[in-house]
Amino acid sequence: MDLELRDIHKHYGTVHANRGIHMRVASGTIHGILGENGAGKSTLMKVLSGYAARTSGDIFLDGRAVDTTTPAQANRLGIGMLYQDPLDFPSLTVLDNFSLGRPNRGGGLNRRALAEELTRLCRDFDFDLEPERSLEQLTVGERQQLELLRLLSLEVKLLILDEPTTGISTPQKEKLFGALRRLAAAGMTLLLVSHKLEDIESLCHAVTVLRQGRVSGEMTAPFQLDELVNLMFGTIPAPPPRGAVASGEPVLLLHEATAGGDRAGLGNCTVSVRRGQVVGLAGLEGSGQGVFLRLAAGLAKPVRGSLTVLGTQLKPGDHHGFRDAGVVFVPTARLDEGLVGSLTIAEHCALTEPHPSFRIDWQGAANTAAQRIARFRIQGSADTPAALLSGGNQQRLLLSLMPARPRLLLLEQPTRGLDLEPARWIWAQLRALCADAATIVFSSAELDEIMAFADRVLVFYNGSLVRDLDTRDSDLDDLARAIAGK
Amino acid sequence: MDDLNVLAVLAGVLAGASPIVLATMGETITEKAGLINLSLDGTILLAAMVAFLVAHDAGSLGLGFLAAALVGAGIAAVVGIAGVYMGQSQVAVGFVLTLMCRDLAYFLGNPYSRIQGPRLAPLPVPGLERLPLLGSLLFRHSLLVYLSVAVIATTWWYLYRTRWGLELRAVGENPQAAHARGIDPKRLQLLHALLGGALVGLAGGAFSLGIKPGWGRPQGAEGMGWIALAIVIFGGWHPLKVALGAYLFAFLQVLGIPLQSWWPSVPAQVFQVAPFPLMILALLLLGLTQKDTLQRWADAHPRVRKLLRSIQGRAPRALGRPYRQE
Numbered sequence: 002m003d004l005e006l007r008d009i010h011k012h013y014g015t016v017h018a019n020r021g022i023h024m025r026v027a028s029g030t031i032h033g034i035l036g037e038n039g040a041g042k043s044t045l046m047k048v049l050s051g052y053a054a055r056t057s058g059d060i061f062l063d064g065r066a067v068d069t070t071t072p073a074q075a076n077r078l079g080i081g082m083l084y085q086d087p088l089d090f091p092s093l094t095v096l097d098n099f100s101l102g103r104p105n106r107g108g109g110l111n112r113r114a115l116a117e118e119l120t121r122l123c124r125d126f127d128f129d130l131e132p133e134r135s136l137e138q139l140t141v142g143e144r145q146q147l148e149l150l151r152l153l154s155l156e157v158k159l160l161i162l163d164e165p166t167t168g169i170s171t172p173q174k175e176k177l178f179g180a181l182r183r184l185a186a187a188g189m190t191l192l193l194v195s196h197k198l199e200d201i202e203s204l205c206h207a208v209t210v211l212r213q214g215r216v217s218g219e220m221t222a223p224f225q226l227d228e229l230v231n232l233m234f235g236t237i238p239a240p241p242p243r244g245a246v247a248s249g250e251p252v253l254l255l256h257e258a259t260a261g262g263d264r265a266g267l268g269n270c271t272v273s274v275r276r277g278q279v280v281g282l283a284g285l286e287g288s289g290q291g292v293f294l295r296l297a298a299g300l301a302k303p304v305r306g307s308l309t310v311l312g313t314q315l316k317p318g319d320h321h322g323f324r325d326a327g328v329v330f331v332p333t334a335r336l337d338e339g340l341v342g343s344l345t346i347a348e349h350c351a352l353t354e355p356h357p358s359f360r361i362d363w364q365g366a367a368n369t370a371a372q373r374i375a376r377f378r379i380q381g382s383a384d385t386p387a388a389l390l391s392g393g394n395q396q397r398l399l400l401s402l403m404p405a406r407p408r409l410l411l412l413e414q415p416t417r418g419l420d421l422e423p424a425r426w427i428w429a430q431l432r433a434l435c436a437d438a439a440t441i442v443f444s445s446a447e448l449d450e451i452m453a454f455a456d457r458v459l460v461f462y463n464g465s466l467v468r469d470l471d472t473r474d475s476d477l478d479d480l481a482r483a484i485a486g487k
Numbered sequence: 488m489d490d491l492n493v494l495a496v497l498a499g500v501l502a503g504a505s506p507i508v509l510a511t512m513g514e515t516i517t518e519k520a521g522l523i524n525l526s527l528d529g530t531i532l533l534a535a536m537v538a539f540l541v542a543h544d545a546g547s548l549g550l551g552f553l554a555a556a557l558v559g560a561g562i563a564a565v566v567g568i569a570g571v572y573m574g575q576s577q578v579a580v581g582f583v584l585t586l587m588c589r590d591l592a593y594f595l596g597n598p599y600s601r602i603q604g605p606r607l608a609p610l611p612v613p614g615l616e617r618l619p620l621l622g623s624l625l626f627r628h629s630l631l632v633y634l635s636v637a638v639i640a641t642t643w644w645y646l647y648r649t650r651w652g653l654e655l656r657a658v659g660e661n662p663q664a665a666h667a668r669g670i671d672p673k674r675l676q677l678l679h680a681l682l683g684g685a686l687v688g689l690a691g692g693a694f695s696l697g698i699k700p701g702w703g704r705p706q707g708a709e710g711m712g713w714i715a716l717a718i719v720i721f722g723g724w725h726p727l728k729v730a731l732g733a734y735l736f737a738f739l740q741v742l743g744i745p746l747q748s749w750w751p752s753v754p755a756q757v758f759q760v761a762p763f764p765l766m767i768l769a770l771l772l773l774g775l776t777q778k779d780t781l782q783r784w785a786d787a788h789p790r791v792r793k794l795l796r797s798i799q800g801r802a803p804r805a806l807g808r809p810y811r812q813e
Contacts, residue, residue: 052667054812073669088664090657092804100650101657102668110650261783304783 249276265464513686525581528712529588534691559688723800
């Protein structure tokens with residue numbers, strides 16, 4: 002199915018996410034949509050799949066103008082989309098998820114026929130999905146495989162994949178790419194959204210690059226990567242300089258620590274982190290990094306084993322005790338665990354005042370807020386509620402609220418969802434802190450980030466610490482294999 | 488207690504539980520779709536009053552029950568439209584409706600207070616009623632009791648064996664994902680609020696035309712709506728476990744009668760009120776099963792773990808959160 006987009010605009014409130022996008026995709030090809038976070042890729046795809054209604058513009062399929070204002074309409078036209086965060090139902094079974102959303106109306110449900118279809122598709126694509134298992138027991142990659150099979154069983158002709166390689170293992174990715182090449186060869190049109198050049202390079206026939214809501218360029222294979230990077234960022238970023246690895250006294254000691262949480266928990270973890278180090282935690286999401294950070298922050302209690310922080314055995318689970326000792330934890334869910342969405346920047350400053358008086362000194366809070374806004378270059382004013390700040394500015398606010406001299410800094414995916422520039426700025430600040438003898442432990446889904454900023458990397462797989470490496474003498478491939486459990 | 492007495496108590500449980508069963512099944516359906524209808528207590532009273540009034544004036548029990556179901560669906564429609572389509576707080580709307588419907592029932596029903604009216608007669612099943620033991624236990628009830636048992640089975644079948652039931656559970660879990668698959672979450676929530684509300688209305692009719700016949704202040708159904716809401720949580724939003732909870736509550740209520748004759752020195756009010764705190768205690772115990780320490784202990788004991796899994800239940804993930812399109 003040939004696709005043409007003409008002058009697509011999409012507004013979210015005051016945000017102009019797509020600013021007049023033109024694009025053509027030929028039938029039977031894999032077309033890449035490349036761009037940094039926030040370039041408008043996902044928005045454009047949601048417009049196409051009917052999940053979000055466009056503000057203006059036209060969509061043509063095989064030369065015919067069509068309307069996709071609801072997913073139901075788009076489904077009928079043969080458009081299906083694999084969303085970035087799987088849009089499925091974790092508490093239901095695999096078969097239930099496969100059965101949901103079929104176009105023929107009526108109350109009946111032929112479970113046996115559906116189960117047979119699922120098994121047949123699984124065999125075709127060499128996927129291993131048990132129909133009666135609960136979706137909660139599946140990995141993100143398996144959930145994606147299921148969603149792909151579901152869309153295929155609906156006989157979609159145009160398949161959209163939004164960042165399909167996020168959070169899946171290397172073998173799963175290879176399997177997925179194999180399936181996608183097969184589908185394109187069979188005449189299906191595929192749109193692959195990604196911010197990873199390697200994905201685009203290995204899979205796509207042509208690519209459209211978006212930047213700040215506009216098309217910044219197009220290219221057909223073979224791609225000139227330098228040129229693509231230029232189209233994405235404008236200028237090519239250089240990696241930051243790195244000093245020698247510090248090795249002071251141990252600040253975080255875990256001895257055979259075991260704790261529950263996440264998908265896999267954390268089992269028998271023994272590790273020692275020294276003062277001044279920057280340690281990256283790598284692994285698929287939910288492999289134990291989150292539990293590790295929460296143990297070290299005093300938010301979770303070990304079931305077995307011991308934990309020594311900053312030379313003292315603090316009471317496990319006593320987060321306030323850990324804080325007083327100089328441990329700072331910055332969670333990934335900024336609005337859920339870190340900030341209060343409806344409170345303003347000044348109110349956050351008043352809340353985190355180290356020696357609060359009963360009557361709030363609003364003048365003082367406003368002054369503190371103004372100082373922090375200036376120092377951390379936050380785009381907002383003292384009376385802006387946290388929820389109205391962009392992701393990057395929320396992260397800056399969180400960092401600005403940290404106690405003055407942290408000794409152990411625990412960060413969960415500190416640059417998740419941020420553009421490259423803000424991410425680098427945040428890292429510059431963090432490295433400055435580290436030079437000040439603070440220790441940083443952070444988790445990240447992006448290996449590049451860990452390789453660029455960490456001195457040492459701990460790889461987690463299925464709740465265990467499986468690899469402990471120096472980032473200077475290990476390569477990406479080796480790490481990728483460790484993350485996938487090989 | 489001799490055999491006859493045990494049978495009488497159990498038959499009484501089956502009959503006495505029928506309104507609560509209807510109300511809890513209705514609320515289970517509504518909440519599985521992600522909507523909380525908190526107006527149950529007021530709805531039951533208003534529907535009870537209307538059912539009695541219509542049945543009395545029209546001389547037809549059928550019309551009485553129909554009117555009760557319509558009242559229930561009507562009140563649920565207010566919760567549904569305000570909560571789903573207008574994005575208002577379902578809890579606030581439901582709570583206000585509870586208070587309003589209760590007062591409305593007392594006010595409008597005043598002329599019908601303490602007068603004689605029609606009531607549902609037992610309808611023994613021919614043949615089966617003469618079975619030893621089972622006959623008097625199961626087959627000498629009114630139509631309503633048979634209906635309440637059928638509603639349990641139908642609710643389970645509907646939720647877990649039909650496509651609409653699957654879509655309903657999906658919307659209660661993740662309305663965004665349901666929307667992405669071409670399901671209209673708002674329409675589905677409203678329709679099931681109406682269906683659930685109609686069942687709650689029938690529960691009201693079951694009180695005033697069945698087990699507590701007539702109308703008055705108090706009617707005798709006060710507090711039942713709140714108990715029904717608690718039982719839905721107790722049963723972990725699973726129709727069969729919810730029904731079990733409803734029968735447990737009815738059993739505690741019926742038990743008061745023989746207990747009172749055994750210990751005449753204890754005031755009668757103690758036995759009347761006892762089921763309510765006992766229900767709360769049961770809820771607390773159920774809450775304990777979610778404790779991490781208990782879960783870990785159970786993980787080491789496979790049999791306990793199985794038992795624990797079977798009594799655990801989790802609320803529909805999107806319960807009470809209105810769906811908004813991007």
